[in-house]
Amino acid sequence: MQPMQPAPHMQPMPPAPPMQPGYPYQPGFPPQRRGSGAKAFLLGWLISGFGATAFALLLLASYEDLSKVGMRVLYVVFALGLALAVGGVAGKMGGPNPGAYVAPALLAMLAVFMGVCNGFVFVLLDAGGADAFEAMMEHQAGAPAEFWWKGLKGGIALLGLAIAGGGTFGMASLIGKRAR
Structure with a gap:
């Protein structure tokens, strides 16, 4: 038998690094993502x-006094205002996740298009009544979209879409980065 030998001296483990303020997780664990794509959508x-809807009603209220140039300017201003509003909310709700900005940008583009198309339908119903609307739907169902393209001169129509989509994404990115 061997005589008992003293256990080797074990050195204590170094203490864990202190938690840093603003970072409540242990090192090695990624922070949880903030923001919700569903809320942004x-x-x-x-x-x-x-x-x-508001833009369509504005077109209805002002169609007798609105020139073609005035309508184009109003369209571009509407696209910019909508981009700022939707982008601001999407950035705030989506947080720093850029994937949460895509659907709101597409929705803003759709809203710019539908605002003009619905405005055309509202004006047609106001000026010509239900009979004019029914005749349009029978013979030329794409007239609202055609009005959007031709009434805004194609290039302005596309500019409004670009402002709405790109502006929404850019504003959401700017607000989302600040939310970090």
Whole structure:
């Protein structure tokens, strides 16, 4: 038998690094993502729908006094305003996740298009009544989209879409980065 030998001296483990303020996780664990793509989508959808309806009603209220140039300027201003509103909300709700900005940008583009198309239908119903609307739907169902393209001279129509989509994504990115 061997005589008992003292256990080798074990050195204590170094203490864990202290938690840093603003970073509540242990080193090695990634922080949880903040923001919700679903909330960004839902609020973007609501604001886009409200904006498209408001623009259509504005066209209805002012169609007798609005020139073609005035309508084009109003369209571009509407696209910019909608981009700022939807982008701001999408950035706030989506957080730093750029994937949460794509759907609100597409919704803003759709709202710009639908605002003009619905405005055309509202004006047609106001000026010509239900009979004119029914005749249009029978013979030329694409007239609202054609009005959007031809009434805004194609290039302005595309400019409004670009402002709405790109502006929404850019504004959401700017607000989302600040939310970090």
